Amino acid sequence: MFEKILIANRGEIALRVIQACKELGIATVAVYSQADRESLHVKLADEAICIGMPPSVNSYLHIPSIISAAEITDVDAIHPGYGFLAENPYFAEICEDCNIRFIGPTPSNMRDMGDKASARQIAQRAGAPIVPGSDGPVANKEEALKIAKKIGYPVVLKAVAGGGGRGIRVAHNDISLANAFYTAQSEAEKAFDNPKLYIEKYIENPRHIEIQLLGDKKGHIVYLGERDCTIQRRHQKLLEESPSPVLNHKTRKEIGQVAVKIAKEIGYINAGTIEFLMDKSGHFYFMEMNTRIQVEHPVTETVTGIDIVKEQLRIAAGEDLGYGQSDIEIRGCAIECRINAEDPAKGFIPSPGKITKYHVPGGPGVRVDSHVYAGGFISPYYDSMVAKLIVHARDRSEAIRRMHRALNEYVIEGIKTTIPFHIKLLNNPYFQNGQYSTNFVEQMATLEAEAEG
Numbered sequence: 001m002f003e004k005i006l007i008a009n010r011g012e013i014a015l016r017v018i019q020a021c022k023e024l025g026i027a028t029v030a031v032y033s034q035a036d037r038e039s040l041h042v043k044l045a046d047e048a049i050c051i052g053m054p055p056s057v058n059s060y061l062h063i064p065s066i067i068s069a070a071e072i073t074d075v076d077a078i079h080p081g082y083g084f085l086a087e088n089p090y091f092a093e094i095c096e097d098c099n100i101r102f103i104g105p106t107p108s109n110m111r112d113m114g115d116k117a118s119a120r121q122i123a124q125r126a127g128a129p130i131v132p133g134s135d136g137p138v139a140n141k142e143e144a145l146k147i148a149k150k151i152g153y154p155v156v157l158k159a160v161a162g163g164g165g166r167g168i169r170v171a172h173n174d175i176s177l178a179n180a181f182y183t184a185q186s187e188a189e190k191a192f193d194n195p196k197l198y199i200e201k202y203i204e205n206p207r208h209i210e211i212q213l214l215g216d217k218k219g220h221i222v223y224l225g226e227r228d229c230t231i232q233r234r235h236q237k238l239l240e241e242s243p244s245p246v247l248n249h250k251t252r253k254e255i256g257q258v259a260v261k262i263a264k265e266i267g268y269i270n271a272g273t274i275e276f277l278m279d280k281s282g283h284f285y286f287m288e289m290n291t292r293i294q295v296e297h298p299v300t301e302t303v304t305g306i307d308i309v310k311e312q313l314r315i316a317a318g319e320d321l322g323y324g325q326s327d328i329e330i331r332g333c334a335i336e337c338r339i340n341a342e343d344p345a346k347g348f349i350p351s352p353g354k355i356t357k358y359h360v361p362g363g364p365g366v367r368v369d370s371h372v373y374a375g376g377f378i379s380p381y382y383d384s385m386v387a388k389l390i391v392h393a394r395d396r397s398e399a400i401r402r403m404h405r406a407l408n409e410y411v412i413e414g415i416k417t418t419i420p421f422h423i424k425l426l427n428n429p430y431f432q433n434g435q436y437s438t439n440f441v442e443q444m445a446t447l448e449a450e451a452e453g
Contacts, residue, residue: 001024001025001313001314001317001319002026002075002077002101002313002317003026003027004027004028004029004046004073004074004075004076005021005026005028005076005078005079005313006028006029006030006031006066006070006073006075006077006078006079007028007029007031007041007045007078007081008066008079008081008085009060009080009082009083009084009086010032010033010036010039010041010060010081011041011382011383012369012370012387012388013081013082013293013295014030014039014041014081014371015040015041015044015369015370015371016309017079017081017309018030018044018045019309020307020310023310024310024313026313027046027047028047029045029046029047029069029070029073030042030045030048030049031050031051031059031060031065031066031069032048032050032051033051033052033053033054033055033056033058033059033060033381034050034052034053035054035379035381035382037050038376038377039371039376040373041371047073049069049073051065051066052065054381055381056084056381056382060084063085063090063091066085067095067098070095070098070100071098076100077095077100077101077102077103078095078100078101078102078103079103079104079312079313080102080103080104081292081293082293082295083383086104086292086293087110087114087290087291089107089108089110089111089114090107092104092105092106092107092110093107101317102316103312103313103316104270104271104291104312104316105268105269105270105291105292106267106269108266109266109267109291110291112266113272114161114291115160115161116158116159116161116162116198116288117134117160117196117198119288119289120133120135120198121135121136122265122266123262126258126261126262126265127258128262128286129258129283129284129285129286130285131203131286132151132200132201133147133151133155133198133200134198134199136198137160137196137197138197138199141181144157144177144181145177145178148174148177148199151199151200151201152201153171153172153173153177153202154171154172154201154204155171155177155202156168156169156170156171156199156201156202157170157177157180157184157197157198157199158198158199158200159188159191159192159194159196159197160188160194160197160198161192161196162188162191165235166187166188166191166192167184167187167188167191167197168184168235169183169184171202185197203279203285205280205438205439206230206277206279206280206437206438207230207246207277207437207438208229208230208237208276208278208438209226209227209228209229209230209244209255209275209276209277209278209284210229210273210274210275210294211223211225211227211256211259211273211274211275212224212225212226212227212271212273212297212308213259213260213263213273213274214270214271214306214308214311214315214321215263215268215269215270215315215321216269216315216319217269217318217320219264219267220321220324221260221263221268222260222321222323222324222325222328223257223260223325223328224306224308225242225256225303225304225328226242226243226244226252226255227240227242227294227296227300228240228241228242228244228245228247230437230438231425231431231436231440231441232438232441233441233442237295237296238337238338238418238421238425238441239335239336239337239338239425240299240335240336241299241333241334241396241399242302242303242330242334243303243333245396245434246278246434251282251284255276255284258284258286259276260325262274262289268291269315270312270315270316271297271308271311272289272290272291273289273294274286274288275287275288275289293308293309293312295338295385295388296336296388297309298388298390299335299336299390302367302390302392303330303331303332303333304328304329304331305331306328332392332393332399333392333393333394333396333398333399334390334391334393335390335391335396335399335400335403336388336390337403337407337418337422338385338388338418339370339385339388339389339410339412339417339418339419339422340384340385340417340418341353341386341415341416341417342384342416342417342418343416344418344420344421345416345420346416348421350384351384351415351416351417352378352379352380352384353377353378353414353415354375354414355372355373355375355377355413355414355415356374356375356413357411357412358373358374358376358411358412358413359409359410359411360387360410361389361405361406361407361409363405363406363409365391365392365393365402366389366390366402367389367390367391367392368387368389368390369387369390370386370387372386372387372412386412386415386417389403389406389407389410391403396434397432400426400432403422404423404426407422407426408423425444428444
């Protein structure tokens with residue numbers, strides 16, 4: 001096992017990695033920008049080094065500064081968390097060249113699945129169902145129009161190097177496709193320095209189901225059940241739950257086995273997540289793979305009892321999983337609400353600032369993953385996440401009631417948060433019955449506006 005690692009990230013995920021390391025007896029090094037000097041992960045790490053100015057490009061995305069910090073502190077490995085450099089194969093290669101272990105998949109794993117068109121082809125080879133669409137990037141608007149006529153509208157344009165909901169546009173006819181092509185292409189180039197797009201049939205009102213995987217260096221790969229991440233706003237997840245209220249035992253097993261086959265096709269190592277869309281008829285289709293730990297990993301940890309961050313560390317250190325698929329058991333139901341510094345009453349605009357009062361909920365089955373504290377700041381430079389509130393219960397009904405209770409106990413003053421939105425969501429009868437799709441949040445807003453009108 002490692003003696004010391006550097007966490008190349010910030011916020012709650014940096015703190016989460018520090019916690020796992022402490023339980024394994026591993027020393028930790030935090031890096032931080034000038035804006036994060038008083039952050040909790042800086043205070044709780046064994047060592048901390050400032051790596052630059054607040055903008056990410058000058059700090060958390062600046063590879064030379066991170067590698068220098070790692071060499072100065074003589075660490076064995078680097079954990080990238082999620083976001084920033086977590087899915088950057090070049091960064092992983094630099095780490096290995098400097099004799100520093102990268103805690104994550106191989107650079108080839110990241111390249112294979114980071115290119116969305118390549119990932120579709122890999123999924124096809126593994127026998128996974130995929131949404132009808134282009135075999136690779138579309139060369140131009142004319143080719144996109146030709147494919148759209150073949151597969152039928154509506155269609156969706158997606159950035160080949162996409163993520164976080166950027167570079168995605170839906171088109172319902174030739175005119176909207178022409179406009180969407182240039183808009184998505186421009187957004188993709190700005191966000192990912194790669195303007196290439198591919199095109200797929202747009203599945204209306206789908207469920208978003210993802211499968212958590214773990215794979216060791218000897219080729220053993222298991223899936224840890226599924227997460228239902230359907231509650232989203234502009235392709236950004238707001239609430240996740242496990243197990244999904246719409247999967248039966250047969251489909252759950254089938255989709256898990258398909259995910260494992262895809263991962264084995266590329267010899268995947270470490271933690272990863274394969275995401276699927278499910279249509280109204282219950283048919284599922286491969287969408288993409290995230291070659292890192294997910295924001296919503298606590299949902300899976302809660303229902304399986306497996307510490308995914310510790311597993312990442314063990315696998316990266318060369319240890320075998322030590323268990324098989326038959327050893328994985330899903331217990332009860334877990335729900336996670338992402339608490340963001342946003343004002344839902346004003347279109348979810350960001351609400352950075354000083355937290356003047358902070359009290360976390362407690363009691364049986366309640367977990368809070370957060371990096372904030374009373375007197376701390378939510379910076380305007382980074383993601384607006386304040387915390388992840390996770391509850392676990394015997395069944396979904398009890399989990400919903402427990403989450404409702406925990407949200408009402410949660411006190412965060414000085415900034416606006418999405419807690420009122422989550423309470424409203426939990427009270428919605430369609431959510432309570434598990435009857436929702438990826439556009440459910442927009443539907444809620446429309447219904448509210450009509451009621452007020």
